[in-house]
Amino acid sequence: xxxxxxxxxxxxxxxxxxxxxxxxxxxxxxxxxxxxxxxxxxxxxxxxxxxxxxxxxxxxxxxxxxxxxxxxxxxxxxxxxxxxxxxxxxxxxxxxxxxxxxxxxxxxxxxxxxxxxxxxxxxxxxxxxxxxxxxxxxxxxxxxxxxxxxxxxxxxxxxxxxxxxxxxxxxxxxxxxxxxxxxxxxxxxxxxxxxxxxxxxxxxxxxxxxxxxxxxxxxxxxxxxxxxxxxxxxxxxxxxxxxxxxxxxxxxxxxxxxxxxxxxxxxxxxxxxxxxxxxxxxxxxxxxxxxxxxxxxxxxxxxxxxxxxxxxxxxxxxxxxxxxxxxxxxxxxxxxxxxxxxxxxxxxxxxxxxxxxxxxxxxxxxxxxxxxxxxxxxxxxxxxxxxxxxxxxxxxxxxxxxxxxxxxxxxxxxxxxxxxxxxxxxxxxxxxxxxxxxxxxxxxxxxxxxxxxxxxxxxxxxxxxxxxxxxxxx
Numbered sequence: 001x002x003x004x005x006x007x008x009x010x011x012x013x014x015x016x017x018x019x020x021x022x023x024x025x026x027x028x029x030x031x032x033x034x035x036x037x038x039x040x041x042x043x044x045x046x047x048x049x050x051x052x053x054x055x056x057x058x059x060x061x062x063x064x065x066x067x068x069x070x071x072x073x074x075x076x077x078x079x080x081x082x083x084x085x086x087x088x089x090x091x092x093x094x095x096x097x098x099x100x101x102x103x104x105x106x107x108x109x110x111x112x113x114x115x116x117x118x119x120x121x122x123x124x125x126x127x128x129x130x131x132x133x134x135x136x137x138x139x140x141x142x143x144x145x146x147x148x149x150x151x152x153x154x155x156x157x158x159x160x161x162x163x164x165x166x167x168x169x170x171x172x173x174x175x176x177x178x179x180x181x182x183x184x185x186x187x188x189x190x191x192x193x194x195x196x197x198x199x200x201x202x203x204x205x206x207x208x209x210x211x212x213x214x215x216x217x218x219x220x221x222x223x224x225x226x227x228x229x230x231x232x233x234x235x236x237x238x239x240x241x242x243x244x245x246x247x248x249x250x251x252x253x254x255x256x257x258x259x260x261x262x263x264x265x266x267x268x269x270x271x272x273x274x275x276x277x278x279x280x281x282x283x284x285x286x287x288x289x290x291x292x293x294x295x296x297x298x299x300x301x302x303x304x305x306x307x308x309x310x311x312x313x314x315x316x317x318x319x320x321x322x323x324x325x326x327x328x329x330x331x332x333x334x335x336x337x338x339x340x341x342x343x344x345x346x347x348x349x350x351x352x353x354x355x356x357x358x359x360x361x362x363x364x365x366x367x368x369x370x371x372x373x374x375x376x377x378x379x380x381x382x383x384x385x386x387x388x389x390x391x392x393x394x395x396x397x398x399x400x401x402x403x404x405x406x407x408x409x410x411x412x413x414x415x416x417x418x419x420x421x422x423x424x425x426x427x428x429x430x431x432x433x434x435x436x437x438x439x440x441x442x443x444x445x446x447x448x449x450x451x452x453x454x455x456x457x458x459x460x461x462x463x464x465x466x467x468x469x470x471x472x473x474x
Contacts, residue, residue, distance in 0.1 A: 048061045120152050
């Protein structure tokens with residue numbers, strides 16, 4: 001697709017020609033006529049000319065506004081090929097003719113009716129770098145620029161979750177309980193944009209990697225695209241989230257509560273809730289077959305040659321290996337890739353560059369990027385969060401090194417220094433609490449709890465320190 005874009009761009013900027021000293025004979029203009037049509041399963045119709053056809057692919061010259069470029073299409077993506085009459089072959093230049101050289105390309109201003117595209121790169125750790133505050137700031141900037149299309153490029157960092165022993169996998173390789181973290185972000189896409197924009201933009205998710213809690217985000221959009229090497233899943237520990245102890249009725253209620261949230265998001269985006277269930281539950285079995293060009297989901301093992309397994313029950317010899325789990329592969333739970341998401345009609349297409357995505361959205365000649373501040377917003381948050389974490393670590397170390405000893409004045413100064421450090425910690429945690437979780441607090445000497453509980457504990461320590469100072473005697 002990127003080759004097509006370059007070819008199309010080059011063709012669009014050809015201007016006047018400068019001839020060499022020896023004049024060339026006049027030649028007829030080369031022209032390719034669109035006589036055939038490709039009708040894709042997405043409903044898109046492409047005009048052009050079939051050049052070659054194999055058992056699995058069709059080589060097709062795409063012709064748009066007189067501009068042509070050639071590419072291969074998978075037959076799995078094609079609903080129908082309509083062929084017309086072949087065009088007359090183009091004539092070759094006469095022998096000895098000098099090829100004209102184009103003038104330097106000149107940038108053309110965007111047309112007045114150009115669609116404004118705003119791209120937000122969601123990179124880094126889910127819940128820390130990918131979090132509601134910078135996303136809201138980027139969306140607000142997009143609104144101020146009158147964006148018509150919002151593209152969220154989702155590529156979360158899953159490296160910290162790789163490897164580990166099997167008994168660690170429910171915590172490290174599968175993160176269904178990050179659903180509640182996602183719940184703080186999804187209202188931006190589901191409610192806020194439509195409520196706060198007079199003319200809401202089209203919301204598009206381009207998934208490169210959506211693992212763990214990030215897997216919940218794309219479901220809220222009706223326009224999902226995937227990259228060729230994409231992965232989407234990593235939430236397959238719902239059944240083991242609460243272990244095997246405690247009241248079974250209570251556990252089932254907790255499972256249903258969480259599953260209801262996730263399935264509701266899928267239904268909002270127009271997707272079958274069983275896809276989310278297959279992502280989340282090891283014991284859930286799901287297969288599919290194609291009926292009339294549409295996927296039909298089956299809650300059982302395949303029973304015929306035209307049925308394909310998505311997830312088995314993970315029992316006995318069907319249990320996935322540690323390596324498969326660590327790579328987000330296997331079939332105990334569902335991890336979507338580009339090919340599978342397209343076959344299940346979850347993804348609208350597979351693209352590997354932003355140009356390809358914009359082309360597939362039908363905006364290649366009628367759009368302009370207006371997101372020059374987007375990366376500054378997202379990267380600025382990450383940079384400030386990194387600095388805040390470093391400052392919190394230093395403040396805790398300084399606090400722990402303060403010894404309340406010596407005479408009354410020295411003890412008073414020490415307690416004052418303790419209160420000052422604790423107060424600074426609280427201020428920073430309040431500012432960045434959405435991105436600071438129990439794991440981070442535990443690893444850095446703080447109480448292993450959520451940010452609000454940590455703040456409450458630090459406030460109790462401050463109050464206790466003040467009482468000790470009031471009771472101290474000279």
